[in-house]
Amino acid sequence: MKELQIQYKKILADYLKNQTERNLYIGQNFIRQLIQKKVTPEEVISIHKHAVEQIYPDITSEILNSFDFLIEIMVHFGLTVQEHQSLLVQQEELRIEMNVATKIQSMLLKTAIPKVNELDIGMVSIPIRKMNGDYVHFLNDEQHYVSVAVTDVVGKGVPAALCMSMVKYGLDTLEYANNNPSYVLEVLNRIIEKSVDDSMFVSMFYGTYDIKGNIFTYGSAGHEPAIYYNSRDQKFYDLESRGLLLGVMSEVKYRQYKIHLEENDFILMITDGVTDFRKQGDLDPRNxxxxxxxNYINLSAQEMCERMYAYLKDLTDFNLEDDFTVVIFKK
Amino acid sequence: MVGGIILNSKSTVEIITEWDIVVARQLGRNEAKIIGFGTVEQARITTAISELARNIYLYASAGEIVIERIEEVEKYGIRITAIDKGPGIDNVRKVMEDGYSTSGGLGAGLPGVKRLMDGMEIQTTVGKGTIIKIEKWI
Structure with missing residues (x-):
């Protein structure tokens, strides 16, 4: 403190002799040091008062008293500054914790896209915030079936992420069981309804593809309808299904439907983040x-997903408003 | 954290009206000056007293501020004890969090008081009252 006092006095004396920009600049650099050393505003005023006293020994006591007054009222200001600094430290701690949580989430929810000779599969899933509210889960028993669950938790951030891990474990436990879409949705609905807060809902599209029979069986719980392209008719069909969101009521039945996939047919499964660019005038997002x-039909399923994401990101000026997930099954 | 040998007799100020806060401040400042605290430290001690007295005035209908000199080996200081029979503090950890009381503009809050001093101790029982001891050493 003594050292700082001496330095400050010199800088102030220089300025009082010569009111140059250079001297002001030196003063500002000096205050940076004081901030680093956590010198509070009231201490700065006290340093100033002593410096003035030394430079002008004849100064009136009224002026000196005015500094005491300033010290007194700056105590609160100093407290605010210290509180602010401590909150910044806490914020940094939270940020670090959040990064760890994000890493854990992405490890937990990591899904490899299955490789199946008879079916081309692609996926892109990009979170809008750190934690992803969308989740894609694949199941593949090599020879017979490839199944996919495309999930969107209503609600974002940490609560959604916690809910998501539960969905993942629910799906994991069903891995070797009967994986009919209606059965899977009914079981998950019961789990979520029992264990999650009333304000938390999950939408899910569940589809399972019979590799030998080329049959795609699907069901949906309040999820954005998937899109089916029939290449022979050169037509799109919305895979509507009026299932209730998961977690609303305990005993809900979900219907399942079947489609026979032919060469070049594909199914596009999305979350509502993909259709969420309604601000773009009268464009119908699904169209x-x-x-x-x-346009991308001649590309691989993975490239189709990536191109779609790139195009939509561009269309919305990089302002996609929701987690974005596209999965494509292409025959 | 809070300890020391008491040298002088205590001075006590009852806090009933807002002006009693000023009396407590004055007493604390005089004492701090006699002990040998500098201007900035005097201002801090007085602010801490002010905050505790204000808490009594605002949240407990009555209470008192006790100011005393303390001494340890080659060490002098001041201790302020705020005693009230108010509602008590339900969650001490919460009131010691930054941003909890200050966000409502209620003042420095207890974290602020703690920062102004070297030591702080809170004893509180819901429905019975609160005793807060703070200390500062030269």
Missing amino acids: VIKELAL
Whole structure:
């Protein structure tokens, strides 16, 4: 403190002799040091008062008293500054914790896209915030079936992420069981309804593809309808299914439907983040997506997903408003 | 954290009206000056007293502020004890969190008081009252 006092006095004396920009600049650099050393505002004023006293020994006591007054009222200001600094430290701690949680989530929810000779599969899932509210879960028993669950938790951030891990474990336990879409949705609905807060809902599209029979069986719980392209008719069909969101009521039945996939047919499963660019005037988002998919139809399923994401990100000026997930099953 | 040998007799100020806060401040400042605290430290001690007295005035209908000199080996200081029979503090950890009381503009809050001093101790029982001891050494 003594050292700082001496330095400050010199800088102030220089300025009082010569009111140059250079001297002001030196003063500002000096205050940076004081902030680093956590010198509070009231201490700065006290340092100033002593410096003035030394430079002008004849100064009136009224002026000196005015500094005492300033010290007194700056105590609160100093407290605010210290509180602010401590909150910044806490914020940094939270940020670090959040990064760890994000890493854990992405490790937990990591899904490899299955490789199946008879079916081309692609996926892109990009979170809008750190934690992803969308989740894609694949099941593949090599020879017979490839199944996929495309999930969107209503609600974002940490609560959604916690809910998501539960969905993942629910799906994991069903791995070797009967994986009919209606059965899977009914079981998950019961789990979520029992264990999650009333304000938390999950939408899910569940589809399972019979590799030998080329049959795609699907069901949906309040999820954005998947899009089916029939290449022989050159037509798109919305895979509507009026299932209730998971977690609303305990005993809900979910219907399942079957489609026979032919060469070049594909199924596009999305979350509502994909159709969430309604601000773009009178474009119907689902039509935009269908058109895009047709443009890219000669690419691999993975490239189709990536191109769609790139195009939509561009269309919305990089302001996608929700987690974005596209999965494509292409025959 | 809070200890020391008491040298002088205590001075006590009852806090009933807002002006009693000023009396407590004055007493604390005089004492701090006699002990040998500098201007900035005097201002801090007085602010801490002010905050505790204000808490009594605002949240407990009555209470008192006790100011005393303390001494340890080659060490002098001041101790302020705020005693009230108010509602008590339900969650001490919560009131010691930054941003909890200050966000409502209620003042420095207890974390602020703690920062102004070297030591702080809170004893509280819901429905019975609160005793807060703070100390500062030269």
